[in-house]
Amino acid sequence: MSEFSGVKQPEFDTMTSKHTQTASQLEELAQALHKELQSAELDTAPAARLRQLAGRVTTQAEDLRRRQKLVHELQRQKVTFGRSTPKGSFLEVPDSLEAAQGLLDGTLAGRAALKAADGDRKALGELEKYASRTGDPEFVKSFLRTLGALGVTRVPGALAMQLRDARKRQDAEGVTQLSRQGQKVLGMLSTALAKGTDPRSPAYMGADFLKGLVKEGRAEHKAGDTKYSGYQAQALIWRAHDGKPPYSKEFMEVVGRDVIVYEHEQRKDQWAAAKDPLGRYVKGKQLPIIDLAGALGLGTLLRPGAQAGSPGMEPQSAVVDNLFHAAKSSRQASQALLDHTPAGWKESVLDYLITTRWSASRFLNDYKPIRDMLTIATTGQDATSKKLAAEMIKTLSDQVRDAFGKETEDLEIRNRDLFDRYVPLAYPLGRAIAANIHELSELLLNAEKFGDVAAKDMAYAMVLATRDDAAFEALMRAQTEHMRAALDTVPPVGLNASNAERLGFTKSDVKQYDFNGNGQVDKSDIKQFLVDRATAEARPFGFIVEIRRQALIAQGLDDKKADEALKSMVGSALGLLPVPGAKPVGELAKGVFGELLGNGYDKLAGAAYDEIAKQVAQRMFEHGRTMDETHATLANNRLAAERLAEQMLATAMLNKDMLDGLGHKKHSFTTGNPPRIKPFAEMTPQQYSQFLAWARESGGANDLLDRFENTFRETTKVHDYLDLQTPSSSGDGK
Incomplete structure (x- = not known):
C-alpha cells in the first residue's frame, strides 16, 4: 500500500474538531467586525476579507469531517489497519476522498460477494447495491483484491448452485429473484474483470491476477456434492x-x-473416438465442455436479458462459446485469441476452431458468439485482420470444395451434409471478403494471391459466403464502393500542365492521361479512361453475381429473381452518390447532391470500402425515398447490378464535366433560366430516370454500359474456377 498515506487518528480527530471550531469563530468575528465598521461608517473591506478566510476554513473543515467520517468507517469495517512506526501509530488511508470511498465500497462489495459465495442469499442483495460503482477504478481494484481469483471463480458457481436448488424446490419466486440478481452480479463481475485485467486501465490488477484466474480456471471446485472446473464457472x-x-x-x-x-x-481423446467409425456409433457427438449453467440445466437463466420461465430457457452454452462472446468486444481481443498457434500444435487457433473443433460448435447450435468474433477479427484494414481473413477464406474453401460435383453445366451439391456443415460461417466469411474487396479485384485482374488464397479458392469460398443473403448484400455494397472509388480516379476534362497542381494532379499525370497527345485531357481521353475503369470493375461484379447465381442453383433456389437487397440499392439510387471527399469539377455537378450527402459524408474519405458501404446505406435509408423506379421491375441480379453501374457512370461523367451543356432546352430534371440540373433530392423518380437517359445520350454512356455489360456477363472464368462446363453462351441474361 505504498501509494497510501497515513494519519494518527487521535491527532486527526483533534485537528478536525479544532478546524471546525475555528471556522465558526472566524465567521462570528467577521460578522462582528462588519457590524462595527459599518456603524462607524468605515470601509468594511477588512470584514469581507475575514469572511472569505472564514469561508475557506469552513470548506476545509467540511472536507476534514468527510475524511474523518470515512476514516472511522474504514476502521470500523476493518478495511484498513494501523501501522506502527518510530513516529507513532498511523492509520493508512488513500490520499483522495474518492479513492478512500472506492477502497471502502470495493472492500465491502467484495466481502458481500464472498458471503454470497458461501450461500448467504441476503448478501446478494447487498452486493447489488454496488453494481453502479464499477466505473471507479479504486472500487474495482479493492473489489477484485478482496475477492481474489478464487473468489471471482466461486461467486458464479455459488449463484448457479443456489438457482439449481431453488428450481429443485419448485420455488418460482426464488428462481425469479435469483435469476435477476445473478444476472446483475455477473454483469458487475464481468465489467470489473474486464477493467482489472487490462494493463491500460487504472484498475489493472497485474499479471499475477491473470495467472491466478488460469490456476483457478483449471482447478476442480466443489459446491455441495457437485464438482466443476473453474472455467465452467468463470464462463x-x-x-x-x-x-x-x-x-x-x-x-x-x-x-x-x-x-x-x-x-x-x-x-481430445473423446473427440478422436467420436471421429472413429465405431466411436461415432457408440459415443456419438463431439461434445464441448459445457458451462456451469448448462451443466446444471439452468439454460439462459443467468444471462442478462433472460427471464425465468421464458422460452429458450433450456439451451446450453460451451465454455469456449462464452469466451468468444467476451472476445468479440474488441478486435484486438479477438485477434489475440485467433492469431496464435499453441505450443506443440500444428494449426492456429483459427484453423482449429473451424476444422478440428467445429463439430463441437455445431453440437450446441450456439453460433452467434463465434460468428461475431470472426467478423470483428477479420474485417479491419490492419495486417492481422487481413492475415486472418485470408486464412479463414482458404480454410473454408478447402473444407467445402469436395461438396460439389465436377464438370456439370451448373453447380451441383453432391454432399449436402458437408456443405451445410459450414453454412453457419457464411456470414462472417462474406464480411471478411467484403472488407478485402480490393484484394478480390487483384485476384481476378492481376492473378495476385491474397495470402495463400488464389482465385479458385476464392470462388469456392464465395459459393459458401453468397449462400447468406446478408453476406451477399455486404459484398455487393462493398464492390459498389470500390467501383465508385475507381471511377473517381478519372481526371477531369480540361486537365493540363497549367491547372494540374490546382486540381490535385501533377504534370506527369497529364502526360499519362493524355492518350491522344494534344496537350490536355479531353473528353476522348476521359471516355477511354472510363472504359478501362468500368470494364475492370465489371469483372468482380460479374464474379460475385454469377457465383451467387450458381449457389442458388446448387441449393435448388430461385436464381431468376433479383434479391430484395439489390432492388433496394437500385431503388434508393445508391449509385448516384459521389465517392466521399470527391470535388466536383463540372459546372453541372455543383449543388446537385445537396442534402443527400449531409454532414460528415466527406469524413468517410479513406475508410474501408465495406465501412463506407455501411455508412452510405444508412444515409440512403434515412433519406427514405425511392429515386429509381426501375427497381420494381428488375428481373434478376444481373440487371440490378447493371442499373447500379449506370447510376455510378452517370455520376462520374457529371462530376468530371463529361456531359454536354444543357443549352437552352428545358428538361424535367432541370430548373432555372439558364437551365441547371435540379438537386437530386428534389427530383421525382421519373425525373431521375430521364436524367440517366439524358446522360447516356449526352455523354456517350451507352457505349460505356455496353462495355461494362459485356465484361460483366462473361462467366467463363467463374465456370473454370468452379470446375463447371464452359457455357455455350454467357450473354443470355440468365
Missing part, C-alpha cells in the same frame, strides 16, 4: 459481458488461449 462471467469496456488482448493471451488449450486437453 458465466464472460457471457454476461455487455462489451463495455472490452476485454483486453492480454486477457485473451493469458486466460483465453489457455481455455482453448484446456478444453482440447480434456476432450
Whole structure:
C-alpha cells in the first residue's frame, strides 16, 4: 500500500474538531467586525476579507469531517489497519476522498460477494447495491483484491448452485429473484474483470491476477456434492459481458488461449473416438465442455436479458462459446485469441476452431458468439485482420470444395451434409471478403494471391459466403464502393500542365492521361479512361453475381429473381452518390447532391470500402425515398447490378464535366433560366430516370454500359474456377 498515506487518528480527530471550531469563530468575528465598521461608517473591506478566510476554513473543515467520517468507517469495517512506526501509530488511508470511498465500497462489495459465495442469499442483495460503482477504478481494484481469483471463480458457481436448488424446490419466486440478481452480479463481475485485467486501465490488477484466474480456471471446485472446473464457472462471467469496456488482448493471451488449450486437453481423446467409425456409433457427438449453467440445466437463466420461465430457457452454452462472446468486444481481443498457434500444435487457433473443433460448435447450435468474433477479427484494414481473413477464406474453401460435383453445366451439391456443415460461417466469411474487396479485384485482374488464397479458392469460398443473403448484400455494397472509388480516379476534362497542381494532379499525370497527345485531357481521353475503369470493375461484379447465381442453383433456389437487397440499392439510387471527399469539377455537378450527402459524408474519405458501404446505406435509408423506379421491375441480379453501374457512370461523367451543356432546352430534371440540373433530392423518380437517359445520350454512356455489360456477363472464368462446363453462351441474361 505504498501509494497510501497515513494519519494518527487521535491527532486527526483533534485537528478536525479544532478546524471546525475555528471556522465558526472566524465567521462570528467577521460578522462582528462588519457590524462595527459599518456603524462607524468605515470601509468594511477588512470584514469581507475575514469572511472569505472564514469561508475557506469552513470548506476545509467540511472536507476534514468527510475524511474523518470515512476514516472511522474504514476502521470500523476493518478495511484498513494501523501501522506502527518510530513516529507513532498511523492509520493508512488513500490520499483522495474518492479513492478512500472506492477502497471502502470495493472492500465491502467484495466481502458481500464472498458471503454470497458461501450461500448467504441476503448478501446478494447487498452486493447489488454496488453494481453502479464499477466505473471507479479504486472500487474495482479493492473489489477484485478482496475477492481474489478464487473468489471471482466461486461467486458464479455459488449463484448457479443456489438457482439449481431453488428450481429443485419448485420455488418460482426464488428462481425469479435469483435469476435477476445473478444476472446483475455477473454483469458487475464481468465489467470489473474486464477493467482489472487490462494493463491500460487504472484498475489493472497485474499479471499475477491473470495467472491466478488460469490456476483457478483449471482447478476442480466443489459446491455441495457437485464438482466443476473453474472455467465452467468463470464462463458465466464472460457471457454476461455487455462489451463495455472490452476485454483486453492480454486477457485473451493469458486466460483465453489457455481455455482453448484446456478444453482440447480434456476432450481430445473423446473427440478422436467420436471421429472413429465405431466411436461415432457408440459415443456419438463431439461434445464441448459445457458451462456451469448448462451443466446444471439452468439454460439462459443467468444471462442478462433472460427471464425465468421464458422460452429458450433450456439451451446450453460451451465454455469456449462464452469466451468468444467476451472476445468479440474488441478486435484486438479477438485477434489475440485467433492469431496464435499453441505450443506443440500444428494449426492456429483459427484453423482449429473451424476444422478440428467445429463439430463441437455445431453440437450446441450456439453460433452467434463465434460468428461475431470472426467478423470483428477479420474485417479491419490492419495486417492481422487481413492475415486472418485470408486464412479463414482458404480454410473454408478447402473444407467445402469436395461438396460439389465436377464438370456439370451448373453447380451441383453432391454432399449436402458437408456443405451445410459450414453454412453457419457464411456470414462472417462474406464480411471478411467484403472488407478485402480490393484484394478480390487483384485476384481476378492481376492473378495476385491474397495470402495463400488464389482465385479458385476464392470462388469456392464465395459459393459458401453468397449462400447468406446478408453476406451477399455486404459484398455487393462493398464492390459498389470500390467501383465508385475507381471511377473517381478519372481526371477531369480540361486537365493540363497549367491547372494540374490546382486540381490535385501533377504534370506527369497529364502526360499519362493524355492518350491522344494534344496537350490536355479531353473528353476522348476521359471516355477511354472510363472504359478501362468500368470494364475492370465489371469483372468482380460479374464474379460475385454469377457465383451467387450458381449457389442458388446448387441449393435448388430461385436464381431468376433479383434479391430484395439489390432492388433496394437500385431503388434508393445508391449509385448516384459521389465517392466521399470527391470535388466536383463540372459546372453541372455543383449543388446537385445537396442534402443527400449531409454532414460528415466527406469524413468517410479513406475508410474501408465495406465501412463506407455501411455508412452510405444508412444515409440512403434515412433519406427514405425511392429515386429509381426501375427497381420494381428488375428481373434478376444481373440487371440490378447493371442499373447500379449506370447510376455510378452517370455520376462520374457529371462530376468530371463529361456531359454536354444543357443549352437552352428545358428538361424535367432541370430548373432555372439558364437551365441547371435540379438537386437530386428534389427530383421525382421519373425525373431521375430521364436524367440517366439524358446522360447516356449526352455523354456517350451507352457505349460505356455496353462495355461494362459485356465484361460483366462473361462467366467463363467463374465456370473454370468452379470446375463447371464452359457455357455455350454467357450473354443470355440468365
